[in-house]
Amino acid sequence: MTTRRFDSKAAIVTGGARGIGFATALRLAKEGASVAVFDLDSEAASSAAKAIAEETDARVIGLPCDVSDATATESAVEQVVTELGGIHVLVNNAGVTRDNLLHKMSEQDWDIVLGVHLRGAFLMARAVQAHFVAQKYGKIISLSSASALGNRGQANYSAAKMGIQGLTRTLAIELGPFGVNVNAVAPGFVATEMTDATAARLNMAVEDFRSLAADQNPVRRVGLPEDIAAAVAFLASDESSYVTGQTLYVDGGATLG
Ligand code: NAD
Numbered sequence: 474m475t476t477r478r479f480d481s482k483a484a485i486v487t488g489g490a491r492g493i494g495f496a497t498a499l500r501l502a503k504e505g506a507s508v509a510v511f512d513l514d515s516e517a518a519s520s521a522a523k524a525i526a527e528e529t530d531a532r533v534i535g536l537p538c539d540v541s542d543a544t545a546t547e548s549a550v551e552q553v554v555t556e557l558g559g560i561h562v563l564v565n566n567a568g569v570t571r572d573n574l575l576h577k578m579s580e581q582d583w584d585i586v587l588g589v590h591l592r593g594a595f596l597m598a599r600a601v602q603a604h605f606v607a608q609k610y611g612k613i614i615s616l617s618s619a620s621a622l623g624n625r626g627q628a629n630y631s632a633a634k635m636g637i638q639g640l641t642r643t644l645a646i647e648l649g650p651f652g653v654n655v656n657a658v659a660p661g662f663v664a665t666e667m668t669d670a671t672a673a674r675l676n677m678a679v680e681d682f683r684s685l686a687a688d689q690n691p692v693r694r695v696g697l698p699e700d701i702a703a704a705v706a707f708l709a710s711d712e713s714s715y716v717t718g719q720t721l722y723v724d725g726g727a728t729l730g
Pocket of ligand 1: 487489490491492493512539540541566567569616617619659661662665666
């Protein structure tokens with residue numbers, strides 16, 4: 474049998490029950506990884522894990538874990554180490570939006586978004602780091618966004634997503650000497666329930682919203698979860714072992730100007 478990129482590796486994908494996280498968990502599993510799907514809802518995490526296991530020969534588990542909760546992240550990571558026999562790859566993908574213009578943005582809108590994306594990525598990285606350092610091997614990939622560069626109505630989200638880029642660079646410096654690569658992927662518009670919800674908020678049909686987004690980048694299509702999963706898989710693999718501290722924009726060229 475040919476070897477696959479993630480044979481004998483275990484990966485956690487946060488927010489893996491649907492969208493980009495689900496596609497990423499599936500991709501890693503197809504390439505040999507044992508995968509733990511973390512999501513808010515135990516039911517959603519388990520059914521995603523079951524769907525991935527049915528499509529692959531991988532060991533896949535689904536665990537409830539709110540990434541903004543320190544105790545929950547620590548105990549869920551320990552459960553993964555016990556059940557999957559270790560941990561080698563962390564994908565910080567869990568995300569929410571609470572879009573509003575500044576004068577209408579509540580402190581709660583700010584705290585929730587910063588809490589899930591930025592505090593969540595910090596807590597998850599902290600929870601895996603002892604394992605990664607001890608085995609002198611680990612990959613951390615966090616989802617940033619093209620919105621990090623600025624996007625009307627997304628002060629909270631943009632700050633969190635640019636924060637992830639700073640966190641990524643700093644963790645790359647701190648953990649590089651211990652065999653740990655830390656990178657980010659910054660998607661442009663990707664067709665998922667997150668962007669469908671934005672369309673609904675703007676009173677637009679999903680197809681119209683997607684075609685508007687497609688017109689705004691050079692490749693003239695929207696991104697698919699699989700486009701992002703492919704980039705994450707590259708950064709999670711040993712093919713990118715000389716790449717660290719970077720943010721890879723996967724946006725069909727939307728941010729080229
Ligand atoms: P999605 O809304 O379809 O899925 C997000 C998942 O995260 C859901 O399953 C949700 O339950 C889970 N989640 C939310 N809060 C959580 C928490 N506290 N703990 C654990 N899980 C939690 O979103 P998506 O479009 O697949 O986006 C995935 C990631 O990619 C997010 O970080 C998002 O910000 C980023 N991103 C998405 C796009 C896009 O266009 N869809 C663009 C750029 C970046």
